[in-house]
Amino acid sequence: MRIPGLGNAADNPKHGTPGDDPEHHPRARDGRAPNVMRIGEWVPMRQHRDEDEVDFAVVGTGAGGGTLACRLAEAGFSVVAFDAGPYFRPLEDFASDESHQSKLYWTDERIVDGENPLQMGSNNSGKAVGGSTVHYAMVALRFRPEWFKARTLMGYGADWPIDWREMWHYYDQVEDDLKISGPVNYPWGPHRRRYHRRAHEINAAAKVLARGAEAMGIDWTPTPLATISAPRGDAPPCVYRGFCTLGCSTNAKQSVLVTYLPRALKAGAEIRDLAMVGRIETSNGRATGVHYHREGRWRFQRAKNVVVAGYAIETPRLLLMSANREFPDGLANSSGLVGRNLMVQGNQAVWGVFNEEIRSYKGPPSLAISEHWNYDDKGSGPFAKDFFGGYSYMSQGPLPQLWANTQASAHGLWGEALVAEMQRYNHVAGLKVVSEYMPQERNRVTLSDVKDRYGLPVARITYSWCDNDKALNRHALKFLRQALEAAGGREIWDQGDDTCHLNGTARMGNDKRTSVVDADCRSWDIPNLWICDGSVFPTVGGVNPSLTIQAIALRTADRIFAARGA
Amino acid sequence: MLPRQDLYPGYDVLAKRDGPSWNAKTRAVLDERLAIGPEMRRFFDEAEWMTLKALAARIVPQPADREVPVPVAALVDYKLAIGEHDGYRDATMPDEREAWRQGLRALDAEARAQFGARFHELSTWAQDELLKLAERGELTDAAWASMPSKLFFKHRVLGDVVKAYYAHPTAWNEIGWGGPASPRGYVRMDFDRRDPWEAAEAKPGREDEAYAENLRVGD
Structure with missing residues (x-):
């Protein structure tokens, strides 16, 4: 059996170049970049010399940087986008294998501490052209409108300097660009446009969520996902292989690698893979370009504007590493907030065993969702809310290595107990939250004394829960346990230690004393320096952040165009 | 704790190696590991x-x-x-x-x-x-x-x-995981459904059926 337009080619990489090794030799060079949609093919790429002063140097090509680079190039700006990671060709480079695909993660050393040290490197950190969108779970959700005024309307965190109605416009745009597959009617929040593709069929693990939600009397829905349910150009619909968080080898996933970046190249942007930016240069209060390491040496790219889009660890790290005589505390840091208010999201879960075969490894991992606790501010009875913020929860589909590691590190099983429990793999289902943790200044990214392979200081990541976070965790685990039990789960246990996503280390705001960038994501201190990733979030909400990062990137592009027109 | 059993008798995920569930990259990666x-x-x-x-x-x-x-x-x-x-x-x-x-x-x-x-x-x-x-x-x-x-x-x-x-792969056989799945993926997603290329679980008294099914996953 062969899937037309896909299987034959993927099984016969005859166009492969001898010695082609994307992890050690850049692919985007010599006037061309990989055509990620076709085996062995290339697309032309405009290139700039280091001494050319380009309009924009963009550091990072993920949800923020890749999306913005595309829009800037399409508006006619000269753009060079840098990424420390490889330029993968999914059809050729992606194996169906958990171990091997860890090549998608940022696994350079980082040091963690605090009362609740974070686990880094896998689900929250990408190192590839396309960033973490290459391995994300594709969950495409909008913020609740009130979250943009969390302080004023809900009494916690900080207000965003952007109005939700404006965000709604940009959410429409990014959902169109990614052809999101979703339900006909979304149960929560104000009216939104119909999704562009039908919702995906839900698997047994998602039906467990549905049963539980219905028993608890709350709404659920098939999850809006950035993987297509009908063909799009060279991309086939999702085949439900279930390796989404390890890279999509068929290109059904609408990552930045296969959406905005091909558009960016077509519009004249240059992408430099395996290019680690180590310092931003300034002169007379303005950024003048970036020092980057590529092909064994340090180089300097001149630029009229610099965009930092490295996500909430690498972005503050770069700003802090760029400290110089003009800016001794690091760039954009007159507020002292660069690196502070690091926010992850709770990713706690309950797991149980079912009489039926579930086989949750089939299909995208999170095919069903409930956002009930993002929109119900009070609750009642045993589920009265005694904390700020909310959470969504989704069905899960861990593959064997992840599942075994969860059973060992979070459930404490090893030896015969572990190997026997693992045999129930096909009968397990779980519910997992994405929950809203509070911004706290003590949670932060700083520079350690340890140096990485480029000779740059390694990031130290300090993280502790506050009482509100702990109260939310308790509520979520209690509710999920009851929902899973109502769905028929037995021998339920709590996974209490997991977190996901990274946000908040360069927050946006209306006041330069309490924020790092303004509403346009432009640094208050350096007028030609922008930040474009999850770092700018003042609060984190109870949904996956990628759609919001991309919506803000589209808005930032429009604000840059408006400034040029003025 | 239930003891470890032969829950998927006859299942060998490697039987699918040359079929539509394994792409060239997966074969190369697993060859190296094995x-x-x-x-x-x-x-x-x-x-x-x-x-x-x-x-x-x-x-x-x-x-x-x-x-x-x-x-x-x-x-x-x-x-x-x-x-x-x-x-x-x-x-x-x-x-x-x-x-x-x-x-x-x-x-x-x-x-x-x-x-x-x-x-x-x-x-x-x-x-x-x-x-x-x-x-x-x-x-x-x-x-x-x-x-x-x-x-x-x-x-x-x-x-x-x-x-x-x-x-x-030996551990994958033991837990009945489908294994590599590109480009074919899966079709049957509901409770108690399996594609013919997935491991069949031995139900008490019907171990022979599972064994026969498992010999066919590579077809």
Whole structure:
């Protein structure tokens, strides 16, 4: 059996170049970049010399940087986008294998501490052209409108300097660009446009969520996902292989690698893979370009504007590493907030065993969702809310290595107990939250004394829960346990230690004393320096952040165009 | 706890190797992994190696009658030899390689101090006693230096050893996972449904049916 337009080619990489090794030799060079949609093919790429002063140097090509680079190039700006990671060709480079695909993660050393040290490197950190969108779970959700005024309307965190109605416009745009597959009617929040593709069929693990939600009397829905349910150009619909968080080898996933970046190249942007930016240069209060390491040496790219889009660890790290005589505390840091208010999201879960075969490894991992606790501010009875913020929860589909590691590190099983429990793999289902943790200044990214392979200081990541976070965790685990039990789960246990996503280390705001960038994501201190990733979030909400990062990137592009027109 | 069973009789995920569930890259990656033999060692020295093998046998025990056991220690060695990293370490821990060397030396020192023999020479009962103490962070011999035995056990022992075992097709057979799935993927998504290329679970009294189904997953 062969899937037309896909299987034959993927099984016969005859166009492969001898010695082609994307992890050690850049692919985007010599006037061309990989055509990620076709085996062995290339697309032309405009290139700039280091001494050319380009309009924009963009550091990072993920949800923020890749999306913005595309829009800037399409508006006619000269753009060079840098990424420390490889330029993968999914059809050729992606194996169906958990171990091997860890090549998608940022696994350079980082040091963690605090009362609740974070686990880094896998689900929250990408190192590839396309960033973490290459391995994300594709969950495409909008913020609740009130979250943009969390302080004023809900009494916690900080207000965003952007109005939700404006965000709604940009959410429409990014959902169109990614052809999101979703339900006909979304149960929560104000009216939104119909999704562009039908919702995906839900698997047994998602039906467990549905049963539980219905028993608890709350709404659920098939999850809006950035993987297509009908063909799009060279991309086939999702085949439900279930390796989404390890890279999509068929290109059904609408990552930045296969959406905005091909558009960016077509519009004249240059992408430099395996290019680690180590310092931003300034002169007379303005950024003048970036020092980057590529092909064994340090180089300097001149630029009229610099965009930092490295996500909430690498972005503050770069700003802090760029400290110089003009800016001794690091760039954009007159507020002292660069690196502070690091926010992850709770990713706690309950797991149980079912009489039926579930086989949750089939299909995208999170095919069903409930956002009930993002929109119900009070609750009642045993589920009265005694904390700020909310959470969504989704069905899960861990593959064997992840599942075994969860059973060992979070459930404490090893030896015969572990190997026997693992045999129930096909009968397990779980519910997992994405929950809203509070911004706290003590949670932060700083520079350690340890140096990485480029000779740059390694990031130290300090993280502790506050009482509100702990109260939310308790509520979520209690509710999920009851929902899973109502769905028929037995021998339920709590996974209490997991977190996901990274946000908040360069927050946006209306006041330069309490924020790092303004509403346009432009640094208050350096007028030609922008930040474009999850770092700018003042609060984190109870949904996956990628759609919001991309919506803000589209808005930032429009604000840059408006400034040029003025 | 139910004992380990032959729940998916006759299932061999490798039977699908040349079919539409494995792309060329997957075949290359698994060929490389399956070429790792039980005594392939590049990173650990002889003394560390004996301790690691004994440790692995307690963390992921394998059936005595398994003809070709998963080479767990060699898979861990391989990971460290090629320099694969997790991407983070606790501020109280040395890096992965140093943590492993230090932790195995410390386990051996504890074995000598408490039982008068090296770790791999101890009975499985004594080995488990030491591992339970490490799990609770109660091993504090000077050989641990500043590394907490609890974190060594959690991050290195559980993390690396368990992941090594479940990266192997033999472990996939044991739990009935479908295995690599590109480009074909799956079709039947509902409760109690399996595609013909997925493992069939043996239901009591109907083991023969599962066995027959499992011989066909590569068709």
